[in-house]
Amino acid sequence: MSERAYRQRLEADIARWQADGVITSSTADAIRGALKPVPDGVTIATVVAIVGGLLIAAAFLAFIAANWTAIARPARFAILLAAIAGAYGIGAWFDRSRRPYLADLAAGVGSIVFGAAIALTGQMYHLGEDFAGGMLLFAAGALVAAVLTSSRGALAVALVAACFWSGMRVFELADVHLPFVGFWLIAALLAVAWNAPVARHLVALAAVAWLIQSGFGLDRSHYAEPVFAITAGFSLLLGAGLAFASRGAASLRAFGLVLSHYGAFALALTLAALIAFASGAPRASLPAPVIACGIAGAILSFVASLMERRVGPALAGLSIGFALLVVSGRLRSSGIDEPWLLYAVALASMLCLVISGMLDEVRPRVVAGWIGLACVIAAITWSVRGSLLPRAAFLAASGGVVVVLASLLGRPLRQERPQ
Amino acid sequence: MMRLVQIFGRIPRVLLFAAAALIQVALIAVMVVDHARILREGAEVTLQTRPVDPRDFLRGDYVVLSYDISSVPAGTLKDTPSSGKSIYVKLAPKAGGFYEVVSVHAEPVAVGSDEVLIHGRVTSGNTCGTQSRSYCERLQISYGIERYFVPEGEGREIESARNEGKVAIVAAVTASGRAAIKRLLIDGKPAYDEPMF
Numbered sequence: 001m002s003e004r005a006y007r008q009r010l011e012a013d014i015a016r017w018q019a020d021g022v023i024t025s026s027t028a029d030a031i032r033g034a035l036k037p038v039p040d041g042v043t044i045a046t047v048v049a050i051v052g053g054l055l056i057a058a059a060f061l062a063f064i065a066a067n068w069t070a071i072a073r074p075a076r077f078a079i080l081l082a083a084i085a086g087a088y089g090i091g092a093w094f095d096r097s098r099r100p101y102l103a104d105l106a107a108g109v110g111s112i113v114f115g116a117a118i119a120l121t122g123q124m125y126h127l128g129e130d131f132a133g134g135m136l137l138f139a140a141g142a143l144v145a146a147v148l149t150s151s152r153g154a155l156a157v158a159l160v161a162a163c164f165w166s167g168m169r170v171f172e173l174a175d176v177h178l179p180f181v182g183f184w185l186i187a188a189l190l191a192v193a194w195n196a197p198v199a200r201h202l203v204a205l206a207a208v209a210w211l212i213q214s215g216f217g218l219d220r221s222h223y224a225e226p227v228f229a230i231t232a233g234f235s236l237l238l239g240a241g242l243a244f245a246s247r248g249a250a251s252l253r254a255f256g257l258v259l260s261h262y263g264a265f266a267l268a269l270t271l272a273a274l275i276a277f278a279s280g281a282p283r284a285s286l287p288a289p290v291i292a293c294g295i296a297g298a299i300l301s302f303v304a305s306l307m308e309r310r311v312g313p314a315l316a317g318l319s320i321g322f323a324l325l326v327v328s329g330r331l332r333s334s335g336i337d338e339p340w341l342l343y344a345v346a347l348a349s350m351l352c353l354v355i356s357g358m359l360d361e362v363r364p365r366v367v368a369g370w371i372g373l374a375c376v377i378a379a380i381t382w383s384v385r386g387s388l389l390p391r392a393a394f395l396a397a398s399g400g401v402v403v404v405l406a407s408l409l410g411r412p413l414r415q416e417r418p419q
Numbered sequence: 420m421m422r423l424v425q426i427f428g429r430i431p432r433v434l435l436f437a438a439a440a441l442i443q444v445a446l447i448a449v450m451v452v453d454h455a456r457i458l459r460e461g462a463e464v465t466l467q468t469r470p471v472d473p474r475d476f477l478r479g480d481y482v483v484l485s486y487d488i489s490s491v492p493a494g495t496l497k498d499t500p501s502s503g504k505s506i507y508v509k510l511a512p513k514a515g516g517f518y519e520v521v522s523v524h525a526e527p528v529a530v531g532s533d534e535v536l537i538h539g540r541v542t543s544g545n546t547c548g549t550q551s552r553s554y555c556e557r558l559q560i561s562y563g564i565e566r567y568f569v570p571e572g573e574g575r576e577i578e579s580a581r582n583e584g585k586v587a588i589v590a591a592v593t594a595s596g597r598a599a600i601k602r603l604l605i606d607g608k609p610a611y612d613e614p615m616f
Binding site for chain 2: 074095111122141172193
């Protein structure tokens with residue numbers, strides 16, 4: 001929840017509590033006084049100014065492009081460098097005049113201009129065709145800008161460029177691109193140091209992108225079954241996120257929680273995709289390091305559960321375990337029989353995720369679990385061969401089991417509830 | 420880490436913005452200076468271009484160049500494990516002054532007085548074998564000199580000349596194997612000379 005939305009909700013609650021006589025007006029004033037002032041948001045004037053600035057920048061670029069070949073090479077080079085310096089100069093001016101959003105935007109634009117300058121310098125000087133190397137330079141420069149100026153925009157540019165760099169290297173090497181991990185860790189440290197929601201989401205998104213790319217790399221290298229490897233990676237993301245969220249500074253916990261959200265969503269969608277589209281035994285082996293990643297995710301979830309003394313993370317660990325079992329291919333039937341056990345374990349995995357989120361009161365994990373359940377049920381129906389009747393029977397039986405489970409769970413909860 | 424954040428907090432923000440701009444400008448400048456260094460220090464190597472597949476024809480305002488040394492037999496590397504894309508090709512001058520392939524190596528090797536070692540990246544031919552991790556019989560190699568940007572409208576002419584086998588380039592190759600195009604020759608005469616800056 002954003003700070004502004006939280007304040008609006010708190011103000012509504014305070015007014016209601018006052019009206020109900022729960023708190024006095026002095027207590028309400030004390031609560032309001034304990035809060036820091038709400039930071040200025042992006043105003044309409046700022047948005048209009050941003051659009052104006054972008055239009056002027058586009059006009060400038062179009063003008064330069066129209067006369068590009070007529071301009072001498074050293075002059076072209078100087079224009080590129082001046083554009084970078086200009087963007088950061090404007091950023092510093094906005095920062096000085098206490099307009100942080102515009103300063104952030106200027107640093108982000110500066111990083112984009114830096115990327116364009118790399119491409120144009122490469123063109124002017126006939127530099128080599130190592131696009132991935134160019135992307136690494138782009139990403140590194142933008143990351144340095146992000147570190148120095150605390151610009152979320154520059155961090156976004158850096159992570160996008162780094163994902164392209166990693167993707168190109170995966171395509172070239174037909175393997176997992178491990179150097180990206182070092183880059184990602186620096187970005188993760190920044191997200192924790194800034195304690196900024198945008199940065200947390202960007203870093204988590206980059207992790208998901210890299211894991212998917214790694215799956216493609218492993219597929220091309222025939223080293224490991226790609227779907228299992230991706231699932232193991234998402235499991236590690238979920239488990240490590242829960243472990244980070246269980247202990248440490250508030251910023252680290254918040255970062256861990258966001259990682260776990262992305263891990264949960266990615267795990268749920270991968271599981272559904274596997275049931276809908278993949279059939280038969282795994283095409284490649286399941287090497288020990290990949291299996292270890294998945295198991296580590298489950299173990300970290302259980303560790304988080306022990307550290308927090310909560311059942312929620314343990315259920316997330318159980319969900320991971322079930323998901324890994326599904327994608328391992330061990331539950332697939334060899335003949336023409338439907339893999340009913342596989343379907344049941346997939347449903348159990350997503351049900352564990354929903355309950356885990358509910359116990360921890362973490363809405364994104366609950367939503368991920370529900371989406372996973374819906375997608376798995378849809379996938380079971382989608383992947384039908386022949387009559388739908390056996391599936392109807394399977395879904396009815398599964399529903400019955402879950403209702404019985406709900407009834408069993410409900411009894412102790414009713415007993416615990418105060419009369 | 421929080422201590423590092425505090426230290427950053429004490430530095431005036433204007434300086435931090437200036438430092439970000441300066442570092443990015445420096446990185447771009449390093450690209451150009453490095454290119455100039457290759458041109459200045461590299462040994463001159465003349466390479467014959469070859470016709471390019473029509474699908475790779477002129478894109479925008481640059482000419483796609485392919486060389487006789489772009490497709491080479493793997494030689495002793497065939498069926499050996501390919502650890503990556505990096506490759507070294509030993510060249511020596513042959514008839515007409517054009518440099519041709521002597522041998523291919525996964526690591527840098529010593530060269531004779533008239534030989535040159537050029538570094539490239541394998542674009543195709545390193546995914547053979549049961550695990551797709553061995554060198555094939557033939558390797559496609561990119562040396563980072565496969566594009567030459569030309570003034571608008573001049574690409575077609577060079578492209579036609581290239582397909583008739585009239586285009587050659589003079590590349591500068593450093594001792595570490597890095598290459599840059601120094602001169603473009605059409606019919607043996609310099610058509611474009613690459614300035615240092």
